Amino acid sequence: MKPRVRFAPSPTGNVHIGNIRAAIFNWLYARHTGGTFLLRVEDTDLERSTPEAIRTLLDCMEWLKLDYDEPVVYQTTQVKKHLAAAEKLLADGRAYKENKGGKGDCVIFRMPKDGDVAYRDLVKGEMRKHATDTQDFVIVRSDGSPVFHLANVVDDITQGVTHVIRGDDHVENTFKHIELFKALGAEPPQYAHLPMIVNHMGKPYSKRDGAAFVGEFREQGYLPDALFNFLVLLGWAPGDDREIMSREELIAAFTLDRCKSSAARFDLKKLTWMNGEYIARMPRAAYLDEILPRLDAAGLPREPLNGMAQELFDQIQPRTKKFSDFPRNCVYCFTEAYPFDDKAVSKRLKGDGALDNLLAAQAAFEQVQDWTIDSTTAALHALAEQTGKNLGAYVHPVRVAVSGVMEGPGLFELLVLLGRERVLSRMSQTALRLQSGTL
């Protein structure tokens, strides 16, 4: 029998990375085994499960390309089944009513009073609990609404779920759920409990941590494939040294028995590195799809000042770690009103002799008519040789003068990208501002 797995989030308006990681593992398991991946929206909290919250959830699934194989099931449509199950348990004597705290009758499920409750967790191994360490629990509230445990189990039964892959925080519930399955005359599914993802401090995520929601990564310019790849590697590894892996490779390699059972910290720096790798490998057209709207949003033209878009992006694309770096990392190619980085100015333009060096470089460049990488390189080298200074004495002030920053493409590539006239005018503008103290 082919596995049937599900992702069963309750929509709250944000999708947490721990949650989506569970979705990813379910999805990978289904795709690896040729099984079925289901999406069940546990929308019984009417306060939070707004249409927008559900929209956010579905968007998120789509963004990460987590496609599901059957129509979405909304838990609110299943309430009758939940209550019918409760009636059956009541009739079978597996549940009883009680009026606790005068709130009216609620339905309580009877846990076994002797023996063990045990199961074999696909990632954690043998799990066992003495019946005496378990307690009866509420399955229908006094207001008549089914509690999570009941709804969850009944839905899994009706959807024919064979494997429950979810977060570690559910291990305790599993003992309850297994008994519920059995009491309802159903075979309990296989369970696989994934380790938690914790914040950079190694602590559980709290509201204050931020940057823990999928939407935030999307906004910051992380690619879905990179986030997907990164998240898979939290609590799972292929066993060889591969890290950057395509969907196909991940699907082929993914097995539950290679999941770890200890919590993993979320390392943003590694995600950012991985994102940069993905960006560098993107087809140019896809890169432009990300980049152009950001130019629009920044009020910049889509075409660089001096044309040569191709050459510019050849330089910029491999240096983009996340799209929110753009266009900040190359504004100077799109507007004359490029900002000067304070540190760059003080370090490269206000140092000893920096202004003189800048002027000397300008004079040298003015002699260059055929403006190429080779000719500008030769000109600056000749100047350095003539004055006996390090090439860097000229390179650094020139770079900051024409771009405002200390990083970017190789200087001579940059000069050609900007064009002769623009370079010369920026150099003299910058020199003037330095002389007049307005920089």
Next chain:
RNA sequence: GCGCCCAUCGUCUAUCGGUUAGGACACAAGAUUUUCAUUCUUGGAAGAGGAGUUCGACUCUCCUUGGGCGUGCCA
């Protein structure tokens, strides 16, 4: 308090009794007679502690310590 789970470099991880404990991120140094966000090289960096089993333990068992989860009307 009680129950369950977890424990390898700073971080993510490999190792399924015998390895100089490997890789990646990050960091540091160097190279690319110019930047670094590219590329390359090099470096530092780990089995929480204690018993036991064994010829031999990161690996198996137990204890301690530390952390996490749960503990009748959240999911």
